[in-house]
Amino acid sequence: MKKLFALLLLFCFGNLSAQSDRSPMEDLPDYISQLTQFGQRADWSHDGERILFIEKTFGDVFEVEVATGKIIPMTHHFFHEGFVRALYLANGDILLSGAKNFNSEDPWKSRDARNTELWVLKKDLKSAPFALGVHCKEGPAVSRSKMNIAWALGTTIYQGEIDYENGKPKLKNWKPLFTSGDLPSPAKGWDLETQNFNPKNEKELFFYAFGGQFGFQAEVFSYNTEEKKFVNFSKSKGTYDEAEGIFPDGLSMLIESNRHRVNYKGMKEFLTLDLYKMKLDETGDVERITFFNDNPEYKASNGVVSDDGRYMAFQYAHAEDPAGKGRGILILDLQKWEKKKGKR
Template sequence: MRIRHLTTLAGAVVLTCLLVQVHVLPVMAAADTDTSPVTAVGRLSGVNFDPNKGTLDGSPVDHLPDHIRLLDIQLPDDGAPQRADWSPDGKRLVFLDAPFGDLWEYDLATGASRNLTETSVLHKGVLRAHHLINGDVALCAVTERSADGPEGDRFRGELWVLQRPLGTRAPVRLGESCWEGIAVSKQPGSTRIAWNQSTIDFTKPNVIIEALVGKSKILTGRIVYRNGRPRIADRRIALDKRDVSLDTPAVEAQDFRSLPDGDADSDDELIFSAYFHKGGQAMGVNLDTGAVADHTSWSLFYEEAEGIDPSGRYLMVERDLAITLFPGLVDIWRLPLDGSGTFERMTTFNHYKGFGANNPVVSPDGTQMAFGLKVEGGAEGEGNGILLMDLSR
């Protein structure tokens, strides 16, 4: 471990130089009034390796192939459907209506939508939502917004569970902080989850220092029920950012994967993203041995792990064919988890000026993918509609 950390010291030095260089660039004088460090860095174009990116006029929604369709979801108050997740039976989606929003449910058969948190303590405060295999929903959410720096609240969430019947019971606080996304096992009988805890707030002026010396780790546990109320059991640290390298500012849990290792535990590998490590890597940590695997080790592009195939054969990845400190508008690619590192492009939304595709999740039967339409501007990961792709074609 120590040898590996020493060999990555040069990477940490390079990251420091890059971040300092970006921080002093005169980007703040741009016309855009958002002058946060993340937005400033995001304007750097880097070196682009996709000659077709941003070359088409119009919207990708107006030129969809036959195997992709936009869901007709109408929301009040200019709500925008985003961050979808499949129900265990594949008949419904839950989604948010804003980066800090309410949680909604969409019935694929009827097209009906209903608000699940409008009357709860989490009204307009849900950041992430993922179904447990039993039909309950694990949430990362906030109950109130900060007066000073409210955008940074996305890094200061808490874990909750919304129990069935959804929308009829008050959410239950689990007593754990959560940073960005959470992962939920889709294996039969498992209620294992993973969540992130970090000191890093990418909206703060001291983000350069925090990127180097701040804390970031991934924890796992199981949701168990005592007298009908959920709580976390078997809590443990699965990964620290230092287990990847010294030049990794933050790690984020994404999905669980089963491996043919012969034991009874079906949650063998935790897929995660390592931000800024070689551009941003889709990685995994073996939950039995602690061994870390880089599933895109050859690449310097931004490749963020997202939805996994239920059988564990492949991973959907947000990818930007550019070498830059922060990604631009991304598209969705499929990465087989066979060690080949061979990507298959699933969308070409960012060939249209100001558009991209994000947040892909694969249905429980592996035949469909729900994903988001991204329009330039707004928060990272924000969506402007949900689409379905038929993966059987």
């Protein structure tokens, strides 16, 4: 399997790397700045002053002050086996995703749904995190205004509420919302990952489904928990559209996509990602925001928008890096981008 993967990478990049040998980090536009030299999977604090991020997959969690660049460790005060997600809860506590056990000889088992669990780390950092007693596939979705969360397990998406009893967080009223078998074609039976609640309508949950030929197609969906209805915003374009951070007005969402590489197929198509802004309406129109993959050896991913809608935090990586890996956190000023995007 490893040899096959290596051959696929060689096929994907062998003829493309000659196009450009210049890293996009050497020529950032003036509306993008680098915040950290390492890290991945950023999440904005509610006041926009700090960003939470993972050091690396199965690593520690850190918080960085945006104004000063000061980095504070959040998980150094207890022993653990590493985390894959860290997200601010509405009350300022932190939702963690990580496995109880880690095997360096077979690391990826600690990322799958059979082993990854959800935990709550209290913001005072005076104790180890509290286990919520459920497993989670990839990233959970966290409400910005309520203590509601949603997560995927297998091909089912669940929702619950975090409550505190004698100061100890626990999960209550949790239940399954739907399975991938409930989705309309072509996504019926595909794998699922939750992403965001609509900040303007908590009954609307955004997620994406991925599958198709070789598993390299992904579609952005919403699910209305009251009306029990799905909306497909990608509309089967045959591309990879992975839902990321939502804009605070609830009208647009960031996605990772390969729409600029529509002629690429298979592994090549999957690895050539940049960040786009997708309208959450009947058009599903998209607008490209980052151009890191103009050099096919790089990509930009995991974009999230500050609560005031002014900034986007994201990560850059090498295109062949595993999904989710980041090599540093960057900030994009969306107001400046709006003014200059037509001049590119």
